[in-house]
Structure formats: structure tokens, C-alpha cells
Amino acid sequence: MDPDAVAKAFVEHYYRTFDSNRAGLVNLYQEGSMLTFEGAKTQGAQAIAAKLASLPFQQCMHNISTVDCQPSGPAGGMLVFVSGSLQLAGEQHPLKFSQMFHLMPTPQGSFFVLNDIFRLNYA
Amino acid sequence: MDKEEKMGVEDQLEMVAKAFVNHYYHLFDTNRAALAPLYHHTSMLSFEGQKIQGAEEIGQKLAQLPFEHCRHFISTIDSQPSPFGGGILVFVSGNLQLQGEEHQLKFSQMFQLIPTQHGSFFVQNDMFRLNYG
Numbered sequence: 001m002d003p004d005a006v007a008k009a010f011v012e013h014y015y016r017t018f019d020s021n022r023a024g025l026v027n028l029y030q031e032g033s034m035l036t037f038e039g040a041k042t043q044g045a046q047a048i049a050a051k052l053a054s055l056p057f058q059q060c061m062h063n064i065s066t067v068d069c070q071p072s073g074p075a076g077g078m079l080v081f082v083s084g085s086l087q088l089a090g091e092q093h094p095l096k097f098s099q100m101f102h103l104m105p106t107p108q109g110s111f112f113v114l115n116d117i118f119r120l121n122y123a
Numbered sequence: 124m125d126k127e128e129k130m131g132v133e134d135q136l137e138m139v140a141k142a143f144v145n146h147y148y149h150l151f152d153t154n155r156a157a158l159a160p161l162y163h164h165t166s167m168l169s170f171e172g173q174k175i176q177g178a179e180e181i182g183q184k185l186a187q188l189p190f191e192h193c194r195h196f197i198s199t200i201d202s203q204p205s206p207f208g209g210g211i212l213v214f215v216s217g218n219l220q221l222q223g224e225e226h227q228l229k230f231s232q233m234f235q236l237i238p239t240q241h242g243s244f245f246v247q248n249d250m251f252r253l254n255y256g
Contacts, residue, residue: 036201036214068169068250072235075207081169081233081250096254098231100214102205117201117214121229121254 007069007080010103010111015062018052025049028113035116048116059089062097077114078103083121096121132204140202140213143236143244148195151185158185162246169250181249192222195230210247211236216254229254 017024026049034041035048042051064084072079080101085094102115150157159182162168168175168184175184197217205212213234218227235248 032206034203036203039199039201066172066252068172068252070167070169070174070248070250072205072248073208073210073237077207079212079233079235079248079250081231081252083231083252083254098214098216098252098254100212100233100250102212104207115203115205115212117203117212117233119199119201119214119216119231121216121231 003071003078004067004069006111007078007103008067010101011064011067011080011082014101014113015064019059019061022053022055023049025052029116030112030114033112033114033116035118037116037118038120057088061087063087063094072102076105078111086120136204136211137202139244140211140236141200143211143234144197144200144213144215147234147246148197152192152194155186155188156182158182162249166246167248171252190221194220196220196227205235209238211244219253 014028017028026045029045029048031044033045033048034043035051037051042048062084064082066083068081070079071077080103082099083097085096087094097118097120099116099118101113103111104114106112147161159178162178162181164177166176166178166181168181170184175181195217197215199216201214203212213236216231219230220227230251230253232249232251234246236244237247239245
């Protein structure tokens with residue numbers, strides 16, 4: 001499958017899970033995974049899922065503007081660079097964000113998130 | 124003499140990332156032609172969705188961008204180790220002032236830096252996007 005298509009499919013799955021079942025994100029990370037969320041660092045699937053679950057909003061919706069991807073090296077990883085906007089329930093204006101993922105293949109033929117860095121893009 | 128504070132691996136990584144970022148944008152803003160040596164023949168650049176491969180082509184692309192002078196203002200630098208290769212992932216956001224333009228452009232950029240034999244780093248992956256209002 002075309003790497004760009006794989007990256008897009010993963011990104012759509014990630015944000016759909018984020019927006020409809022945030023707890024389900026735990027399955028997309030593993031023990032060695034790292035998240036930097038607005039500068040705050042967390043490691044490991046459980047801690048990352050707890051961090052994301054504790055974000056101070058119930059509902060949100062991600063709208064993706066751009067997805068760029070490149071292979072990261074001989075281990076078969078993919079770097080994915082996303083930009084878009086984030087609408088929080090009850091807020092009038094969407095927030096702009098950028099995010100990068102480093103995806104690594106699993107033995108089952110899918111991907112998990114090894115590295116994840118998220119930043120809001122303030123005006 | 125005071126005992127030196129033991130610097131964790133993560134702090135070292137952050138220092139390397141910051142030093143690289145400052146060096147990269149300083150070169151970009153003062154001597155764009157000097158960027159090519161920061162890349163290797165395997166390097167990849169995605170610039171506003173356009174994919175370019177190899178130091179020479181990347182150097183040409185950056186040199187041909189339609190402005191003489193620009194200035195990067197960095198707002199945030201985040202970094203993480205990139206396992207399976209010893210590299211560093213660096214995620215930058217900031218503003219870009221083009222000469223003659225009234226308003227600054229917002230941008231995000233990510234790099235994967237890979238160590239060289241000589242103790243420095245080269246850019247293996249580079250993705251740049253403007254963040255439109």
C-alpha cells in the first residue's frame with residue numbers, strides 16, 4: 001500500500017478515536033512510546049492514555065488540513081506531520097494545531113505511535 | 124569548585140536539538156547556500172507538500188525559494204529521541220518574516236537528525252508547513 005495512503009489512514013483512525021473514544025487511544029501506543037503535549041512529557045501507553053483522558057474538555061473534533069509523511073529509516077518507521085484545527089465543545093473558535101507522529105510497524109501488519117509531539121499554533 | 128550538575132540524557136538531547144535549530148535557522152537567514160551540507164544524499168525534504176530528495180536537490184530548492192532575505196523567529200522547540208537509529212526528532216514552531224512583507228507567516232517544521240561519525244548531526248528528514256490563519 002502506498003505510504004502516503006497508509007499515513008492518511010492512520011491519521012484518520014487516530015483522530016477519529018481521539019474524538020469519539022479517547023480511552024481507546026491506549027491501543028495505539030506501547031511501553032516505549034513518548035508524548036510531548038504542549039511541552040509536557042509523558043512516557044508509556046498507560047501514562048499517555050491517562051494524560052489524554054485528563055485533558056480539560058469532554059468533546060472535541062479534529063479537522064485535518066495537511067498530512068505529510070516520510071520513511072524514517074531502515075526499521076520501517078514513518079514520520080507523519082499533521083496540521084489542522086481542533087474544535088472544543090462549547091468554544092466559539094477552533095484552535096489551530098500541528099502534530100508529528102513517528103509510527104513503527106507491528107508484527108500484525110499495522111502501526112503503533114512511538115513518538116508523538118503536539119503543539120497548538122497560537123495566533 | 125562546585126560539583127557539576129549531572130545532565131540526564133534527555134537534557135543533553137534537548138541541548139543538541141536547540142543548538143541545531145538555532146544553527147539551522149541562522150544559516151537559513153544569513154547564508155542559505157550553506158544549508159546543503161546539513162543534508163546527505165538520503166535526506167528527504169517535504170516543503171509545503173513538495174517532496175525533494177538528496178542534499179543537492181534540497182540545497183537547490185531552498186536556494187531557489189522566491190525571496191532574498193528572511194528571518195525566522197522560533198516560538199517552540201520540542202525534541203524526543205528517535206529509537207532504532209540513535210536519531211533525534213525535533214519539532215519547531217515559529218514565525219517567518221519575509222523581506223518587504225508586512226505580516227509574518229506562521230510555520231511548523233519537523234526534523235529527524237541522525238548522528239555522523241564526526242560527532243555532529245545531519246538532517247535525514249525535514250518537513251515544513253506554513254500555518255495559515
